[in-house]
Amino acid sequence: MRKQHTHLSDEALVALVARGDEAALAELYDRVGRTAFGLAQRVLRDERHAEDAVQEAFLAVWRTAASFRAERAKASTWILTLVHRRAVDLVRREERRRTEPLGDAHESTLAGEAQATEEDAWIRFERERVQSALKQLPDVQREAIELAYYGGFSQSELADRLGVPLGTIKSRMFSGLTRLRELLDDSAQEGSWKPEFTS
Amino acid sequence: MEAGIHELTAGYALDALDPDEREAYEAHLSGCESCQEELTTFWETTAALAVAASGPEPSPALRERILADVRAEPPQAVVPFEPRRRLAVPVLATAAAIAAVVALGIGLWAADVSSQRDEAREALERERATVGILADPSVRSVSLQAGVGRLFVSSEGKAALVLAGLGPAPAGKTYEIWIIEGGTPAPAGLFAGRDATEVVGVDGAVGDGDVVAVTIEQAGGVDAPTTPPIVTSDPV
Numbered sequence: 001m002r003k004q005h006t007h008l009s010d011e012a013l014v015a016l017v018a019r020g021d022e023a024a025l026a027e028l029y030d031r032v033g034r035t036a037f038g039l040a041q042r043v044l045r046d047e048r049h050a051e052d053a054v055q056e057a058f059l060a061v062w063r064t065a066a067s068f069r070a071e072r073a074k075a076s077t078w079i080l081t082l083v084h085r086r087a088v089d090l091v092r093r094e095e096r097r098r099t100e101p102l103g104d105a106h107e108s109t110l111a112g113e114a115q116a117t118e119e120d121a122w123i124r125f126e127r128e129r130v131q132s133a134l135k136q137l138p139d140v141q142r143e144a145i146e147l148a149y150y151g152g153f154s155q156s157e158l159a160d161r162l163g164v165p166l167g168t169i170k171s172r173m174f175s176g177l178t179r180l181r182e183l184l185d186d187s188a189q190e191g192s193w194k195p196e197f198t199s
Numbered sequence: 200m201e202a203g204i205h206e207l208t209a210g211y212a213l214d215a216l217d218p219d220e221r222e223a224y225e226a227h228l229s230g231c232e233s234c235q236e237e238l239t240t241f242w243e244t245t246a247a248l249a250v251a252a253s254g255p256e257p258s259p260a261l262r263e264r265i266l267a268d269v270r271a272e273p274p275q276a277v278v279p280f281e282p283r284r285r286l287a288v289p290v291l292a293t294a295a296a297i298a299a300v301v302a303l304g305i306g307l308w309a310a311d312v313s314s315q316r317d318e319a320r321e322a323l324e325r326e327r328a329t330v331g332i333l334a335d336p337s338v339r340s341v342s343l344q345a346g347v348g349r350l351f352v353s354s355e356g357k358a359a360l361v362l363a364g365l366g367p368a369p370a371g372k373t374y375e376i377w378i379i380e381g382g383t384p385a386p387a388g389l390f391a392g393r394d395a396t397e398v399v400g401v402d403g404a405v406g407d408g409d410v411v412a413v414t415i416e417q418a419g420g421v422d423a424p425t426t427p428p429i430v431t432s433d434p435v
Contacts, residue, residue, distance in 0.1 A: 005396065012398050015333035022269055029262055037257035039249040051261045058265045062272065066334060077246040084249065088214040123253045130251035148215035149248050155210050156217045174209040181244040 010075035018065035025062055032076050033058075034119070036083040043087040043152045044094075053090055057083040084149070091152040133183035141176030144169055208234050212241035329400035332359040339435070346430030348396075350411050356404035358411060362430065365392040365413075373418050377428070378403050379410040387411070389420045409435050 005013065005027040016024035036057065040050035060082050068078055134142050143162075147153045155173065159166040207224045210216045216224060228234050332338060337354040348362040360376070368374050374392050377384035378401065388402040401411055413430035 007393065008396065008398070009330075011330045012333075015330040015398070018334055022266065025269055026262070026266055029265060033262065034256050035250050035253045037261070038254035039252045041254060042252040047258075051257065051264075054257065054261060055265050055268065059268050059272075062269050066336065068334065069331070074243070074246070077242050080246050080249040081242055084245065085214050123250065126247065127251040127253070130247050145213065145248075148210070148213040149245060150252065153215065154217045155215050155220075158215070170203075170206055170210060173213060173215065174206045177209040177212065177241055177244060181240060184244055184247050 014061070014065050014068050014075045014078075017062060018068070025058065028061065028075070028079065029058060032079050035076075035123075036080060039080060040083055040087040042150050043084070044091050049090055049094065050087070053087040054083055057086045060086075088152040092154070129187050130184070133180055133187065136183055137176050137179055141172050141179065144172040145176045145180065148173060205231075205234055205237070208237045208241060212238055212245050329359045329398050332357050332400070333361070333398065341432050341435055344431045344433055345428060346413065348430070350401075350432040350435070352405050352435050356406055358401040358405040358435075360399045360401060360411065360413070360430070360432075361396065362399060362413075363396050364394050365397075365429070366394050368392045368415060371418050372415050373420060374413050375416040375420050375424070376401055377412045377414065377424055378405055379412055380406065380408075384412065384424055386420060386422060405435055407435055411435075 005016070005023055008016070008024070008027070010028065010031065013024040013028045017028065033054065036054045037050055040053040040057075041047060044050045044053060057079065061079055068075065134146070137145070144158060147158055147161075148155070153161065155169045156166055159169045162169070204224060204227050207216060207220060211221065211224050211228075228238065332353050333351055335353045335357075338351045339353075341350040341352060343350065346362065347364075348360060350358060350360055352358045365374065368391055373389045375389050376387040376399065378387045379385075385403065388400065390397075390399045405411060411430075411432040412424075412428035414424045414426045414428050416425060
């Protein structure tokens with residue numbers, strides 16, 4: 001296995017994965033796996049199911065890497081999109097519903113100051129950035145986004161649950177995500193995924 | 200109902216559409232550039248939501264399971280990187296597994312949304328374009344006569360070298376790439392070199408029968424090679 005892969009960009013790794021390079025997939029997993037797992041666990045609220053979602057998503061990465069448009073997109077975004085889609089499909093199929101409040105489930109799980117890694121620090125920074133942006137949204141918009149993204153609820157499920165018309169949910173989601181995008185752009189530091197590119 | 204379907208972009212990015220609307224939206228998306236662009240930027244936003252959900256490391260067993268899965272895949276499902284020289288085969292997989300994925304992977308990644316400008320971004324774009332060559336299904340893999348790595352050439356003549364750790368060029372020097380057509384080398388780009396595997400784009404079109412080579416030259420590059428090549432491809 002080629003450990004030199006650590007110096008390649010995520011996008012270069014996907015290109016190598018498309019050519020059947022296992023070490024490149026392993027390296028991608030080492031970079032994105034932790035976030036992928038945290039996301040799946042947030043949606044599925046179950047370690048075993050979260051692992052299944054991540055496993056299936058990475059198998060999809062392996063099989064479809066050739067279809068990824070490397071010249072246009074961040075590979076990490078693509079992978080997280082696949083993971084989220086799998087997690088939501090699973091949570092809906094399982095009907096294992098998510099009635100608990102959507103708290104900050106992982107708040108206490110980052111390493112303490114003493115042994116905090118660079119990655120911990122980066123995640124903490126990103127989390128604060130996202131949370132502070134979410135707090136600036138009107139409550140109903142934030143609620144729609146959080147319940148959809150972290151709870152896996154569909155728009156019609158949300159309309160039922162919240163007792164508002166479907167059209168209202170759609171507009172809340174659209175306005176909320178548009179506003180969130182602006183807020184995050186405003187606070188963006190050069191690229192949101194650890195940039196490691198050299199030419 | 201146009202405005203309505205555009206609005207679904209947010210729900211789609213959040214994976215919150217109901218199945219019938221998801222289908223309708225995907226059908227619309229394939230022909231709507233503005234939705235493709237919007238979706239791409241919304242996905243950057245949802246990726247930030249994902250990072251904010253990061254928790255502890257998953258169990259090491261998960262990594263092992265994933266790698267075991269990959270090894271168990273039928274070999275024809277992917278194109279081998281190293282050995283055989285052949286055209287890329289379209290990825291085969293079960294329809295069910297793929298359906299959800301294809302829409303995410305193909306054609307939806309609209310270009311340059313934000314307007315960051317600096318060199319790092321240019322370098323990144325150059326690298327993405329280079330990597331795009333590797334991902335091109337028409338790409339040919341050409342072995343090297345000298346040096347460790349491969350040359351990849353698309354049907355349009357775009358080319359990239361994958362080189363295994365040349366190491367940084369000596370002080371005051373640079374690596375220079377050449378496209379040799381009928382015995383005449385033409386400059387095709389400079390790079391600094393590093394210890395790890397790297398992907399280097401070749402500037403200029405590489406035609407049938409051409410050879411791609413790399414020499415070490417004075418920093419800034421020269422018009423014709425002054426040293427023997429350290430990397431030479433087979434004729435394309």
